[in-house]
Amino acid sequence: KTGEWRYLGKGKEGHPVLLVDISKWQPSEHEPDDFTRFVAFWIHQVVHAVCDEEASRFIVLIDLSGWQVSHAVYLTRVQTIVDIIQEHYPETLKTAFCFNAPVVFQAAWTLIAPWWNTRNVDRVVFVESGDSSNLVDQV
Numbered sequence: 001k002t003g004e005w006r007y008l009g010k011g012k013e014g015h016p017v018l019l020v021d022i023s024k025w026q027p028s029e030h031e032p033d034d035f036t037r038f039v040a041f042w043i044h045q046v047v048h049a050v051c052d053e054e055a056s057r058f059i060v061l062i063d064l065s066g067w068q069v070s071h072a073v074y075l076t077r078v079q080t081i082v083d084i085i086q087e088h089y090p091e092t093l094k095t096a097f098c099f100n101a102p103v104v105f106q107a108a109w110t111l112i113a114p115w116w117n118t119r120n121v122d123r124v125v126f127v128e129s130g131d132s133s134n135l136v137d138q139v
Contacts, residue, residue, distance in 0.1 A: 005042050007050070011139045014055035015094050016046050023066025027074035036080050043084055047092050057094035059139055065100035072108055082115045093120060097135055099127040 004024035008017040030038065046058045085093055101109075113121055127135045 016050040016058040018060045020062045057092050060096045062098045067105045096124045
């Protein structure tokens with residue numbers, strides 16, 4: 001409805017690619033249970049409807065350009081995403097590319113990173129500003 005999550009198709013190796021646009025995220029407009037169902041729906045759709053035997057893991061592109069300090073109030077929603085991926089789809093995340101991260105996101109990341117297990121936190125890649133060609137090459 002808001003366009004904050006979009007399926008972009010498949011990457012060059014056939015992995016489904018999902019875009020999360022933080023600038024469109026309005027967490028105050030979602031009840032926690034509704035948000036959990038929304039996230040579970042998207043991940044389920046990508047994993048079960050789009051992934052196949054050759055590309056059983058998905059890539060997520062996270063555009064953090066819209067991250068605001070006010071989003072930090074809703075970090076439990078971010079933890080919901082982490083929990084759903086790790087508890088229900090533990091081996092389906094190929095890579096999460098975070099780009100356009102504002103400086104204020106660094107503080108949030110210090111809280112978010114410990115929620116990930118070692119295997120998955122290593123799959124989170126921060127793309128430096130101006131390094132979008134590297135991102136395109138990898139997707």
